[in-house]
Amino acid sequence: MTTIISFQADQAIPFIKQVRLQNPLVHCITNDVVQNFTANILLAIGASPAMVVAEEEVESFVKIANSLLINIGTIEQSSARSMQLAAHTAMMTKTPWVLDPVAVGEVLTFRTNIAKALLSCYPTVIRGNAAEILTLVGQKSQAKGVDSQDSTEIALEAAKELASQVQTIVAVTGKVDYVTNGQQVYAISGGDIALTRVTGTGCSLSAMVAAFVAATPDDRLTATASACFMMKRAADMAIHQQGLGTFAISLWDQLSLMETIS
Amino acid sequence: MTTIISFQADQAIPFIKQVRLQNPLVHCITNDVVQNFTANILLAIGASPAMVVAEEEVESFVKIANSLLINIGTIEQSSARSMQLAAHTAMMTKTPWVLDPVAVGEVLTFRTNIAKALLSCYPTVIRGNAAEILTLVGQKSQAKGVDSQDSTEIALEAAKELASQVQTIVAVTGKVDYVTNGQQVYAISGGDIALTRVTGTGCSLSAMVAAFVAATPDDRLTATASACFMMKRAADMAIHQQGLGTFAISLWDQLSLMETIS
Amino acid sequence: MTTIISFQADQAIPFIKQVRLQNPLVHCITNDVVQNFTANILLAIGASPAMVVAEEEVESFVKIANSLLINIGTIEQSSARSMQLAAHTAMMTKTPWVLDPVAVGEVLTFRTNIAKALLSCYPTVIRGNAAEILTLVGQKSQAKGVDSQDSTEIALEAAKELASQVQTIVAVTGKVDYVTNGQQVYAISGGDIALTRVTGTGCSLSAMVAAFVAATPDDRLTATASACFMMKRAADMAIHQQGLGTFAISLWDQLSLMETIS
Incomplete structure (x- = not known):
């Protein structure tokens, strides 16, 4: 058994x-709902966001970025092509x-197929809620829409399995966050139910993970948990x-103030 | 005469x-300016927003959603197709x-034709300003752009006519809001001129209406007025x-605090 | 030498x-990250924003707008066509x-070529950081991504050259802003480093410039500097x-309160 x-x-x-010191450039291809919040949260923690989405531009930009975020929230045909190109x-x-x-x-098969195909490009980290992680290993969940009904505990074994299969780190987040390399x-506890009632906190966390793994490449498991x-x-x-x-707004404030280097 | x-x-x-109790899942196809604010306002009132826009996904998602919002603010060819499919x-x-x-x-004929065509899918509610409601019944208004110059009173008869024609509920909103089934x-008064100077308050109200009619299907007229x-x-x-x-931010706070169930 | x-x-x-008195209608074709903030900042200063992006609609809307903003931040093929049509x-x-x-x-050649082509439609004002202005006159900069590493001083000669070449006004903004017609x-000083850590402040400034040159056409150099x-x-x-x-939020407050006409 895993401890x-x-x-x-x-x-x-x-x-x-380290994120504040390194100021990593994070290339974001993310959904239309959270672009502004994501950019602001990255700036707040000391990273540099850049939203570059055109098929003509993503290859060049991945090459100069310190890390890449792909979030499929409002995926469409054209953004799907950019995501595939960027991940590759x-x-x-x-x-x-x-x-x-x-x-x-089960409901949204278009994005589900694309997400599964993206696994072949070996993401460094996958960050999702319990229902999403269960889906990626082929198990069913009770979720409808974007808000998972499942507690994170029930997806812990799936997270470990996914991490092993894809040689990645999986962060399954909710009331307790679990971060595993297989x-x-x-386990990270704390936080507040209000996080689930402000849109983009999960999406921004994924962007933060991208900044952290760029800034501290030696220990990406700890970086993701951090x-x-x-x-x-x-x-x-x-x-x-x-x-x-x-x-x-106060969440944004706190992220911008935490461990600032004076 | 109508009372x-x-x-x-x-x-x-x-x-x-009821919205807080039911937690309705509202499928939103809305404009790029207000996606974040709309999602946050829906979360604030106790609903679950989901922005699903791909042509490949809208049919499946409408089937599991409790209601649908279509807002044509930044409509383009591809989003127009998704809207038509979702409404149908x-x-x-x-x-x-x-x-x-x-x-x-008169100025924006592309969207005007699409909006008129969408009426054949029998919207449950139409929420607009005076100029928009006048346009949908074929009358002229003085409006340029998105902010109506007209008071709501002058569109009241048009609202009733539109409601009768399309067998729908029409909410024409402004200084005084009128909600009619024909x-x-x-009439709902109160509010503040500042509402017209924060982008997305009208668009978010339309999303709130979608949540309310989903949560209380027996009396959609009162739900819309609520x-x-x-x-x-x-x-x-x-x-x-x-x-x-x-x-x-304070408006968002107040919406999140009103009639919370403790 | 220039004084x-x-x-x-x-x-x-x-x-x-004048902006508050004239309430100019500003047609915005801007990037997905800053649409909401830009609309709110325009409303705060007394202008009327309208985000109209469809190829089918931009020509009609430019004709009734008081000014146009084109921001290429998240440009793609379809938005590029709308921009070219609108600028023309x-x-x-x-x-x-x-x-x-x-x-x-150098990195993002797709947008760079489009931006250079747009110069043939004679923008009234070009607003950018030092690296962007240097690029438009064919000089190199050290910038990666959207945040310029260069101080504005090193782009002052380039700004003057660009203004003369294109018969335009150039605002190169940063720690000190320089506004020139060639x-x-x-020179405008003041401001705060925090402006560089909130996304969309530069993009919104460009939108404000569009409102100012619409409201006060006689002296666009002073309007831009204002x-x-x-x-x-x-x-x-x-x-x-x-x-x-x-x-x-406080920046937004201050913009909305400054020189309000009571």
Whole structure:
């Protein structure tokens, strides 16, 4: 049996600092709902976002980026082609890349097939909710739409299996986040239910993971767990009692202030 | 002559609560300017937004969604095809759907023709400003662009006519909102001029209407009026004196706090 | 040698007031990351934004708009066609238009070629960072991605050359903004480093310039400098110590409050 290690603040702090020091350029091909929030969250943690989506441009840009994020939330034919081209280039150039397989499942077969095909380009990290991770290993879930009904525990074995199969790191996130390379498992707790009620927090976490694995290539498992930790800790520190608008802005504030280098 | 009934808080409250209880899944095909705000407003009122736009996916998704929103604000050829497919599927599956005919009028004939064609799929509700509603019944307005110069009163007869013709509910919104099924008319007052100076408040109201008619199918006229009431009341309660940024975040806060079930 | 004139508040104030009085309709074809923020900033300063992007609609809309913004940040084949059509229509109808050549440079040749081709439609103003302006006159820069590493001083001669070649106004913005028509040069200082850490502040400034040149056609050089001044002054007045989320909302607040006509 795998031991699950509870991930601690002191492990995350040097990784959070490295992102601020390295200022990694993160090439994002992400969904239309979260582009602005994702760019702002990357800037807040000290990374440089660049949303480059044209088929004519993605190959060139992956080559100069420090990492790539592919999020299929509002995928269409043309963006699907850009994603495939970008992922393939990332594999060839050994650029680390993160897959966020938003809403894969039985209902949306178009994106599900594309997400599965993208696995052949060996994502460095896959970040999803329980339903999405279950889908990628061929299991069923109860999810409808983008919000998973499943707790993360039930997808832990699937996450390990997926990580082993694709030689990747899988972060299955929810009330407790689990981050695994198939052997080791980190558990990150904390955070707040309000995170599920602000759009783009999961998508932005995937972007943060891309920044972290770019900044600290030696230990990508800890880097991924550190990104998860940073989001949960920022949520803990954000203002809760004034409503979701204030929470969202306060979350952004907290991410921008955490471990800033003075 | 039609009696105009002034809509009251006690009518809206049970409908607002039902949205939080039912957590309806709202399939949104909306414009690029407001996707993030719309998703956040739907989450704030207790609904589940899902932006699914690919031609390959809209049919499957309408079938599992509790309602559909079509907003033509940044319509293009490919999104137009998805909208037509989604609206047709909604009609066939009796999924309630809301049309927001952004900026229809003499200048933008491409979208105006598409919006008129969409009427044949029998939208459950049409939510627009005065100029847009006048356009849909073939009358002229003074509007240029997306912001209507007309007061809602001058479109009230057009709203009733449109509601009768298409067997739908029409919400014509502005300083006073009118909601009609062709016979009954509710008037909702309150709100604030600042609502017209934050982008996406009208578009998000249309999304809220989609959530309300999904959660309370027995009385869609009252459901639509309740959504209008909720937006106006939240604007009344939001912080005004600190500028439009604070107003927008405070509006989001108020929507998230109103009639929360503890 | 050109004298550089330090731009002062008393020059900007009447121009800021004119935007509020004229309420110009600004047709925006801009990137997916900043559409919401751009629309909100235009509303905050008293302009009317309209995002109209379909090839079928841009010609008609340029004809009724008071100005046009073209921002190539997330350009693709279909948006490129709309941009070319819109810019050509603006030239033919003498509608003032602003080009924001986001991320042009050696890496992204697709957009760079399109941006250079758009120069033949005589933009009224070009607003960019140092690297972008250097690229448009055929010089190299050190930039990767969208964030320029160069200080604006090193692009001042290039800005003057570009302004003379294309008979346009060039605003090269950064720590100090320079605005030139090839002969005169205004320098605008102030602002805050936080502006570079909130996405869309540069893109929104380009949209503000479009509003200013529409509202005050007699002196477009001063109008452009006034827009730059307004953004820097709002940043000076915004809340800094609470993090980037609060800064962004406070910047929006300050823009909405500055020189409001009571």
